[in-house]
Amino acid sequence: MAKKPKKGEETPAEDTLSIEGEAAVTPEAPAQQGPMLSVLAQYTKDQSFENPGAPNSLRSGLPAPQIGVNIEIGRQMLDDDTVEVTLMLKAEASRESEVAFIAELEYAGLFAFQGVGMEEVQPLIMIECPRLLFPFARQIMASMTQNGGFPPILLDPPDFTAMFRDEMMRRAQETGVN
Numbered sequence: 665m666a667k668k669p670k671k672g673e674e675t676p677a678e679d680t681l682s683i684e685g686e687a688a689v690t691p692e693a694p695a696q697q698g699p700m701l702s703v704l705a706q707y708t709k710d711q712s713f714e715n716p717g718a719p720n721s722l723r724s725g726l727p728a729p730q731i732g733v734n735i736e737i738g739r740q741m742l743d744d745d746t747v748e749v750t751l752m753l754k755a756e757a758s759r760e761s762e763v764a765f766i767a768e769l770e771y772a773g774l775f776a777f778q779g780v781g782m783e784e785v786q787p788l789i790m791i792e793c794p795r796l797l798f799p800f801a802r803q804i805m806a807s808m809t810q811n812g813g814f815p816p817i818l819l820d821p822p823d824f825t826a827m828f829r830d831e832m833m834r835r836a837q838e839t840g841v842n
Contacts, residue, residue: 699784701792702776706800709750709770713808714763721764722813729757729764729814735822737794738770746776749793751801755809755817767808767817771801790828798822 715721738750750772757764775793777785798821806816 699779699788700777701780701788703796704746704774704776706771706773706797708804709772710768711770711804711808712766712768713812714766715812716763716765718813721759721762727759729759731755731757731817733817733819735827737790737824737827739789739793742774745778746774747789747793748772748774749789749797751794751797753801753805753819755805755819757814765809765812765814767805767812769801769804769808771797771804773797787828790831791824794824795821798824 732755734752734754736752738752740748740750742748750770753767753769753771755765755767757766773793773796775789777788780788802819802821806818810816
């Protein structure tokens with residue numbers, strides 16, 4: 665623990681922020697008002713890059729491959745107020761009938777929320793959490809394809825709101841059919 669200076673004594677720079685000062689501020693801080701979303705962690709769960717035609721698929725003069733991208737969102741409730749949200753990205757590139765590359769990524773985040781009503785939980789989990797994760801997943805995918813010998817794949821940000829709305833409509837139709 666840092667020694668408290670006597671009146672008139674100078675303190676070294678590293679002692680200017682003391683644990684005692686921080687502890688005294690924390691209990692007096694105003695309570696959070698309204699809904700709150702916290703990012704507790706972000707991490708790669710699984711990552712794969714396949715380049716089955718290398719080195720022939722990397723020759724110069726070849727036409728650019730056609731790239732198909734699929735994005736899915738997974739979620740797992742861990743506690744009443746903690747959820748793991750996973751972005752599953754898959755990019756498959758091909759030239760004619762040959763696969764140029766397959767890049768797959770599962771990028772996840774652990775999120776906590778407070779002061780959120782039940783009707784707001786699903787949109788929060790399926791729209792806001794993926795929106796926060798996407799820029800990081802996009803960068804990993806770009807690096808992966810570039811490290812595989814191809815130009816970096818630059819994914820456009822998806823419309824997570826539309827994805828959520830489509831999923832809710834699909835579920836409503838399934839419920840109506842059953």
